[in-house]
Amino acid sequence: MTGGAYCTVIHRVGLPPSGDGELDELLRDAIEKFYDYSPLERQHGLDKLWDAFERLKTLDKPGRKPASLAALLWF
Numbered sequence: 001m002t003g004g005a006y007c008t009v010i011h012r013v014g015l016p017p018s019g020d021g022e023l024d025e026l027l028r029d030a031i032e033k034f035y036d037y038s039p040l041e042r043q044h045g046l047d048k049l050w051d052a053f054e055r056l057k058t059l060d061k062p063g064r065k066p067a068s069l070a071a072l073l074w075f
Contacts, residue, residue, distance in 0.1 A: 030052060
């Protein structure tokens with residue numbers, strides 16, 4: 001499956017829950033906005049995706065972003 005086809009499937013069926021409601025909401029908003037025709041909305045979608053990535057980096061060890069990121073990368 002190519003990257004584009006995978007993204008289309010995610011857009012149709014959604015992502016599995018991460019266990020963190022705020023992260024899930026950021027990812028849902030990012031996907032919805034990224035598929036909009038407006039370049040401005042797509043930019044907002046990328047911003048939401050970046051926010052989700054920043055949130056993901058702090059979930060494992062709150063307050064210790066470098067340690068949390070290292071744990072995420074070594075998982």
